[in-house]
Amino acid sequence: MGLQVSGRPRLGISSCLLGEKVRFNGGHKRDRYLTDTLGALCDWVMVCPEVELGLGSPRETLRLVGDPTQPRLHEPATDIDRTRAMHRFAGDRARALRVEGLHGFVFKKDSPTCGMARVKVWHESGGGSERKGVGLFAAAVMKAFPLLPCEEEGRLHDMPLRENFIERVFCYQRWRDSFDKRVRRGNLVAFHTAHKLTLMAHSPVRYRELGRIVAALGTRPLREDIDAYGEQFMEALRLLATRRKHTNVLQHIAGYFKRKIDSDDRTELAGCIEDYHAGSVPLIVPLTLVRHHLRRHPDAWLECQTYLHPYPAELMLRNHV
Ligand code: SF4
Known part of the structure; x- marks a missing residue:
C-alpha cells in the first residue's frame, strides 16, 4: 500500500487543551x-510556557503590548515586563523540542504566549487593541520548525481546516520517515509518485513545480533538492483542497477503471463523482466506490497513492468534506 507511517504521530500541544490546570485562573x-x-491516534508532547517559565497557576494575566510585529509581553497587574524572559525560555524550549521528533503542534488560540495568529496586541497607551499578534512561544516554535504543521484548537472545529491539518501531519510524518535518516534519490521519486493525487487535490500548479525538482535531480547536491522539495511540498499542502480539485482527482482515478469496469459501473461512478461535485454527498461516498473497484481490479500505482489512505479511517474526516 505504498508509503506507511512509522507509528503514531507526535504532536506538541498547549497543555491546557488536554485538561491540565495550568491557566492563569x-x-x-x-x-x-x-x-x-485525535488523542486516541497520536502521542502528545505537552508544553505550558507560562508555567514552565515559573509563573505558576493561578498567576497574573499577561498581554501583548506595543508594535504587533515585535510586541512586549506585559503583566498589567504588576507592571512587570516578561518579554526578555519569555523570549529566552521560548527559544530554548523550541530547540529542546528537536529531540521529540514532532509531526505537528496544536496551539491554544488567543493566548499572548501560545496563540498562532490574531492575538490581541494592546496599544501602549492602554486604550484599545488590534488582533494582529502572535504569541511569543508559538512564534519561536514556528521559527524553529518552519515545515511543521501548526494549528489552533479553535480552527480545528472547522471541518475543512481540521482535515487539512491532519492530512499535513501525516504527510509530514511520511516526509520525516523518508528523509530524516536516509538521503536517497529513489526515496524522493517514490515520495513524489505516492503523493501525486494528494498534491493534485491541493494544487495542480504546485504538483507540476515539484515535478520539475524531481525531473532535475542530479544537477545539484541531493540534500538541496530534498530540502527545496520539502519546503514546497508542505507549502502546497497548506492550500485547501476544494470540491472542484477533488472532483478532478476523482475523474482522473475513474480513468484508470475505464476499460476494467462495465458501462453500468462506469455510469454509476461518474454519477457518484457528479453528486460529490454538486455537494449532495461527502467525499467518502465516491472514494468508497473507488476502493470497491480497486479491490476487484488491483492497480499498483493507484494502491500506492496516499490520497486513498491519507490518515487513519477512524478519524472519519472525509465524511465531512
Ligand atoms: S495557553 Fe499556553 S501558556 Fe496559557 S495556559 Fe495554555 S498552555 Fe499555558
Missing part, C-alpha cells in the same frame, strides 16, 4: 476532540 481549556478523538 487555575483552570484548563480541555478540548474533547483533541483528548478523545
